[in-house]
Amino acid sequence: MWFRNARVFRFTKPFDISAEQLEEKLQADAFKPCGPQETSRQGWVPPLGKHGEQLVHSANGYHLIALRKEEKILPGPVVKEAVEEKAEAIEFEQGRKVRRKEKDEIKEQVVLEMLPKAFSKNRRSFAYLSPQDGVLVVDSGSAKQAEDLASTLRKSLGSLPVRPPAVEQAPAFTFTGWLNETIDLPPQVVLGSECELKDPSEDGGVVRCKGLDLKADEIRNHLEAGMQVTKLALTWDDNVSFVLDEELGIRRLKFGETLQDQLDDVDADDAAAKFDAAFTLMTLELSRLIPGLLEALGGEDRSAIVEE
Structure with a gap:
């Protein structure tokens, strides 16, 4: 799990x-x-x-x-074909044009007929x-x-x-600062080899980089031109790698060998026990990652949270 x-x-x-x-x-x-x-x-x-x-x-x-x-x-084409066949039959038999409103009614009928047999x-x-x-x-x-x-x-x-959680400063500002080195990269964080940069202007473009050294000159040139980092591949504490976006969405989570080794050490032959062990390891790791990330991104804005 x-x-x-x-x-x-x-x-x-x-x-x-x-x-x-x-x-x-x-x-x-x-x-x-x-x-x-x-x-x-x-x-x-x-x-x-x-x-x-x-x-x-x-x-x-x-x-x-x-x-x-x-x-x-x-499938839309299948429904459309059946509707056209029924409409053509009406036009042929009754010698009149089938209008849009009637076609919509025919479509509803076709859908009801097809639903019981649909995958x-x-x-x-x-x-x-x-x-x-x-x-x-x-x-x-x-x-x-x-x-x-x-x-x-x-x-x-x-x-x-x-x-969704809120942070004190925009994630794109922090991501950009990590790459152009105006903001110190936290010790738990290692940059990956993937990022997305956007021009903040109204008609600005998007540059997606993959398999690159994110400190390379070609990345720096985009940053000096005013582009901002909106997605960034990271590894956290050598245990978890992922892509983090400016909405704080964590994608493509990969848990490291350390956690997998711990799971392999669990003496469990049945699937339910293995599931439980994996869930426990994952939640414990995410319970460290989530607050750590929020802190690394400038701290969480808790102004709208009612404390105990």
């Missing part, structure tokens, strides 16, 4: 929930497959899949959850709540998907006071 991405949400006021309470709340919105006439449906499923039945997997106060979304696949696409999204750290962490590279999961969780719980 290693997250590939991390979208972090900060609790804006004290929030605590037990695994039992969370389980009870999620059960009311457990996943049920789409009905014959439904195009999509979502709900909570066991994070361990076939290896577990509980909707919440907890370890050391971290609560792992999984949201499943099912969508029926109806389904399923996606599972994982997240964990850490009340003691004051964060919700979603495994998603998309800000919208992460927001959708948080919104669904809020509906299930009735209340979920979270928002």
